[in-house]
Amino acid sequence: MILAMIVAVDEQNGIGKDGDQLAYISSDLKRFKELTTGHTILMGRKTFEALPKGALPKRRNIVITHQKDYKAPGAEVVKSIGEAIAICSDDQKVFVIGGGEVYKAFLPEADELYITQIHHTFDNVDVFFPEYKGLGWKETHREDNLHDEKSGFTFSYVNLKSAGRFDCV
Numbered sequence: 001m002i003l004a005m006i007v008a009v010d011e012q013n014g015i016g017k018d019g020d021q022l023a024y025i026s027s028d029l030k031r032f033k034e035l036t037t038g039h040t041i042l043m044g045r046k047t048f049e050a051l052p053k054g055a056l057p058k059r060r061n062i063v064i065t066h067q068k069d070y071k072a073p074g075a076e077v078v079k080s081i082g083e084a085i086a087i088c089s090d091d092q093k094v095f096v097i098g099g100g101e102v103y104k105a106f107l108p109e110a111d112e113l114y115i116t117q118i119h120h121t122f123d124n125v126d127v128f129f130p131e132y133k134g135l136g137w138k139e140t141h142r143e144d145n146l147h148d149e150k151s152g153f154t155f156s157y158v159n160l161k162s163a164g165r166f167d168c169v
């Protein structure tokens with residue numbers, strides 16, 4: 001099983017404010033759908049509850065929470081990192097899709113990062129992606145100078161692989 005994380009960050013690693021994303025970039029949302037469809041997605045209880053239409057279709061949805069008897073329609077519920085990894089062990093690829101608490105919990109287990117870097121610093125950010133630079137990640141793909149007409153943001157796609165995994169392949 002490959003454990004990947006997919007995230008959109010601003011210039012200061014910010015990922016959310018007031019329970020919402022910082023920006024909605026349509027080509028990034030399309031890329032998210034293309035990359036994750038057919039795979040497993042794993043998310044925190046707060047991110048699940050913020051999904052406008054609930055569980056995402058054509059993906060195995062897993063929600064992590066400490067709550068006993070938590071019900072997440074269309075998703076499986078786990079109570080620990082170990083349980084999440086155990087029930088996904090036969091899956092080809094699992095994407096951790098947020099939010100901040102869950103990215104932090106799973107970063108030490110991650111093999112790949114798919115980062116959308118939005119070249120903007122948002123105000124009043126209250127959730128951040130954990131520090132990952134300098135922790136043995138190797139860049140495997142980069143697309144710069146992307147532009148979203150609607151929002152006016154420029155952004156880059158950066159894929160990274162953990163150096164440990166890179167050495168194994």
Ligand SMILES: NC(=O)c1ccc[n+]([C@@H]2O[C@H](COP(=O)([O-])OP(=O)(O)OC[C@H]3O[C@@H](n4cnc5c(N)ncnc54)[C@H](OP(=O)(O)O)[C@@H]3O)[C@@H](O)[C@H]2O)c1
Nearest residue numbers: 008016019020021044045046047065066098099100101102
């Ligand atoms: N930019 C992006 O790409 C992106 C992606 C996703 C989300 N976001 C943003 O991130 C923010 C939400 O992030 P967040 O950190 O507040 O919440 P979150 O990570 O989505 O969910 C946190 C909840 O997950 C559960 N949890 C986390 N770690 C756990 C563990 N080790 N074991 C068991 N349960 C665990 C707990 O649920 P219980 O409280 O029920 O126990 C915890 O309260 C929002 O602003 C959202 O828009 C941004």
